[in-house]
Amino acid sequence: MLQRRRDFGTNLWEVPTGHFPVPANSSRLLWEPQCQTHLRHLQDRARVAATIPPRLDGHWVSSRCEVRPGPEFLTRSYTFYSNPTWLFKALQHYYSDSDCQVPAYSLLIQGKLRLRQASWITRGATEAEHTLLKVALVIHSQQSVHHLAVHLPLYCLGLGPEVHLVSHRLYELFSAKAEKDCLGALHFSMMELELLRMETQIHPHGRPSKELFLGDVHTDWNQRAHYRPTGYQEPLQNTMHHIHPCPVCALVYRSSEQHPPILPPSWSIPMNLDGRWVSQRCEARPAVLFLTRLFIFSEEQRSWEGTYHHYSDPMCRHQTFTLVASGHYAHMEPSDKIKGATELVFKVTHAKVTVFEQTLVQVLNSSAQGSCGLAGGWELGMEQNITWTAGCSVLGILLPHKEYELFKMEKDQKGRPLLFIGERPSDGSSPDRPVKRPTSFQTPMVQCSAKAPVPQRYSPRSKRTRGVSSASAQYSVFAVLLMSLLNLWFWYMLV
Numbered sequence: 001m002l003q004r005r006r007d008f009g010t011n012l013w014e015v016p017t018g019h020f021p022v023p024a025n026s027s028r029l030l031w032e033p034q035c036q037t038h039l040r041h042l043q044d045r046a047r048v049a050a051t052i053p054p055r056l057d058g059h060w061v062s063s064r065c066e067v068r069p070g071p072e073f074l075t076r077s078y079t080f081y082s083n084p085t086w087l088f089k090a091l092q093h094y095y096s097d098s099d100c101q102v103p104a105y106s107l108l109i110q111g112k113l114r115l116r117q118a119s120w121i122t123r124g125a126t127e128a129e130h131t132l133l134k135v136a137l138v139i140h141s142q143q144s145v146h147h148l149a150v151h152l153p154l155y156c157l158g159l160g161p162e163v164h165l166v167s168h169r170l171y172e173l174f175s176a177k178a179e180k181d182c183l184g185a186l187h188f189s190m191m192e193l194e195l196l197r198m199e200t201q202i203h204p205h206g207r208p209s210k211e212l213f214l215g216d217v218h219t220d221w222n223q224r225a226h227y228r229p230t231g232y233q234e235p236l237q238n239t240m241h242h243i244h245p246c247p248v249c250a251l252v253y254r255s256s257e258q259h260p261p262i263l264p265p266s267w268s269i270p271m272n273l274d275g276r277w278v279s280q281r282c283e284a285r286p287a288v289l290f291l292t293r294l295f296i297f298s299e300e301q302r303s304w305e306g307t308y309h310h311y312s313d314p315m316c317r318h319q320t321f322t323l324v325a326s327g328h329y330a331h332m333e334p335s336d337k338i339k340g341a342t343e344l345v346f347k348v349t350h351a352k353v354t355v356f357e358q359t360l361v362q363v364l365n366s367s368a369q370g371s372c373g374l375a376g377g378w379e380l381g382m383e384q385n386i387t388w389t390a391g392c393s394v395l396g397i398l399l400p401h402k403e404y405e406l407f408k409m410e411k412d413q414k415g416r417p418l419l420f421i422g423e424r425p426s427d428g429s430s431p432d433r434p435v436k437r438p439t440s441f442q443t444p445m446v447q448c449s450a451k452a453p454v455p456q457r458y459s460p461r462s463k464r465t466r467g468v469s470s471a472s473a474q475y476s477v478f479a480v481l482l483m484s485l486l487n488l489w490f491w492y493m494l495v
Contacts, residue, residue, distance in 0.1 A: 035294060035448035038278050042292055042316060047202050048282075050314070053115050053126050054198035056080035056088075060212045060236035061252040063243065065100035065263050069219040069423065071337055071439040073098050075252050075261055076236060078212075086113040088130075090190070093252075093260035096143065098339045103140040103260040105148065108170075110134045113193055122195060122230050122284065124314030125213075130193040135174035135183060138257045139167045156182040168258065189224040192217060192233060197314070199235070201243075209243045211235035216286055219426045219440070227426065231286035234443065245413045267411035268340035271331070273297035273304075277419045277445040282316035286426055290314050293445060295419075302328050304346070312357075321360060324352040324383075327400070337439055341408040341420075348401040351391060354383040367394045403430060404437040410444075418444040 041047060062075040077091040090109040096102040111132045119125040139145050145165050154163065157171050165171070173182040195215035200208050214236070215229025237243060239253050251261035279292040290313060295306040305326035312318045327349040335341035355361050355378060364378040372392035373384035391397035406422035422431065422438025431437055 035276050035278050038446070038448050039292060039294070042279065042282055048315065049200045049202070050124055051198045051200065052118060052124070054196050054212070056086055056113075056196070056198070056212070057082050059239040059253065061239055061242075061249050062234075063237050063246050063248050064234070065095070065098065065248075065266065066234060067098065067338065067440045068217055069438075069440045070221065071098070073100055075100055075248070075255070075263070077252050077255055078236060080113070086115070087111075088113055088193070091255065091257060093255060095260075096141070098341075099266050100261070100263040101265070103262070104144040105137060105139045105141075106257045106260050107173075107188070108134075108136040108138070108257045109190060111190070115196075119195065122314075123290075123312070125195050125197045128194055128196055130190055131176070132174055132190065133176050134172065135188070136257070137171045137173050138169070139165060139171075140260060142167065151185045152182060153185070156180070170257070184225075187221040187224055189217075189227075191215060191224065191227055192229060195229040195232070197232065200241075206244060208241060210238035210241040212238070213284075216426070219423060219438075223426070229286070231289075232284050247413070266340070269409050269411055269417065271342045271407065271409055272299060273407075273419070274299045275447050275451055276449040278448045280443065280446050282311070282314060283443050284314060285424070287428065290316055292316055294448075295445065297329075302330060304329055320355075320357045322354040322356075322383075324354075326350045329405075335406060338406070338408065340410075341406055343437065344405045344407055346403045346405050348399065348403070350385075350387045351397060351399055352383050352385050352387075353392070353395075354381065356380060364392075364394065367392075401430070401432070403432060404434050405431065406438045406441070408441065412446075417447040419447065420444045 057080055060076075060078045060080075062077070066074050066076065068074065073095040075093045075095075077093075079089045081087045081089075088109075088111055090107075090111075092107045092109065093100075094104045094106070096104045109132065111130055111134075113131075114129045116127045116129060119127045137148075139148060145167055149165050152165075154161070154165075157165075157173070159165075172178075172180065173186075173188075174180060192214040197213040199211050199213070201211065202208050212235055213232040216231040216233055217229075218224045218227040237246060237249050239249065242249050248261075248263055251263060255261040274297055277293075277295045277297070279294070283291055283293070285291065290311040291308045292311075293306065293308055295304060297304050303326070306324070308323045309316070310320050310322065312320050325348050327347045329344050329346045332343040332345060335343050353364075353373070355364065358380065361378045361380060364372055365376050367375050369375045370389055372394045373386045373389055378384060386392045386397065387399060391399040391401075408420040410418045410420070412418055420441035423440040423442050424438070425431065425436065429436070
């Protein structure tokens with residue numbers, strides 16, 4: 001019988017905690033040493049430390065040309081001052097190209113930030129409230145002058161009908177004192193400041209680096225201004241303690257609203273998915289998901305197999321469940337929205353689930369016969385094949401399933417291949433139609449092996465004990481599952 005319990009924190013910076021069962025063999029990894037070593041490093045307690053509440057003082061900058069849904073291409077440069085509430089000055093440089101080499105315009109943002117409490121939704125994060133004081137615009141190209149002249153009402157800028165926008169002049173878009181607000185036309189929002197997390201990475205042969213994670217940006221432009229984030233964007237680097245090498249960090253640090261950084265070309269490489277690709281960190285997703293991913297691709301057979309290992313904590317140490325899926329994919333054509341990206345179509349034909357949390361086991365065992373694997377046969381650490389039941393109706397999984405994807409490959413500053421996979425819709429839906437194809441990316445994965453064996457197939461009703469699975473699945477196929485697990489998780493924590 002499930003014991004009811006409440007574990008409340010003693011102050012604002014503590015959140016409810018509970019016992020999370022960890023399978024005894026969860027450290028047994030089944031793939032080759034390179035991938036094994038990489039995933040074990042992600043769970044090394046000595047390598048990552050979180051500061052709660054975060055110490056924001058200092059200068060934080062982008063480490064690459066960032067891609068937001070739309071797409072939008074930008075770099076960020078944020079400075080925080082403690083006085084005694086946090087004041088901030090933010091620079092956002094927007095570009096016309098995916099390499100951030102053709103500046104379009106820059107936004108100079110000033111405001112204040114009040115840290116509130118540890119988040120009850122996203123474990124390990126801090127909630128905050130921000131107040132805008134001023135926002136100003138500087139246009140850098142004639143093309144952007146024409147574009148913004150159409151979208152920005154000139155009367156809002158205080159310009160007469162015969163006055164035209166010009167480049168390199170500072171225009172005030174927002175002023176709290178003057179009650180002036182011209183931000184709506186740009187779909188501008190700083191809601192990213194309402195969720196924060198700071199991590200210090202300990203490197204064996206170098207100085208520690210500090211990273212600032214700010215809240216995710218909604219994939220629907222119309223929802224941005226009111227969306228309260230539950231996930232993160234790519235982290236900003238502290239200018240005094242950043243990753244090495246980071247040539248982009250220095251360029252962004254030296255930038256201003258009048259002089260945006262011109263980044264070097266990205267190291268794009270031809271699309272060749274062969275091999276195994278693994279997460280570079282414990283990843284967070286909207287709706288309270290912490291996970292690591294591993295994908296296996298075979299270009300010759302156009303097949304893929306993969307897993308999400310899900311965890312209950314932001315360090316990815318307490319495993320809750322594993323999703324495994326496989327199928328085939330087809331290359332389509334180069335993206336006309338993001339240079340160097342490729343459009344693909346994925347078909348998911350097989351899926352398996354392994355559960356490491358007793359509450360979820362009970363829910364799955366109460367499902368109708370033939371609707372979600374073998375009803376009554378779910379056990380902790382026991383893998384169930386749900387392909388023969390066409391997925392799992394309780395968890396919202398439908399097989400077979402098709403998705404329209406966007407991939408891109410680059411090399412990092414160390415020459416390692418990186419794989420960028422399309423960002424999932426913020427509303428938890430699936431990109432099951434071409435119009436819903438992603439226009440931005442998730443955190444890039446790194447190649448841990450250039451070769452991969454043909455994925456192993458199991459019998460339709462196979463059931464086998466596993467510690468940690470050796471594959472990775474498309475996130476959007478299981479979006480409904482993940483939201484269900486979120487509700488389950490809160491119930492388990494609070495009863």
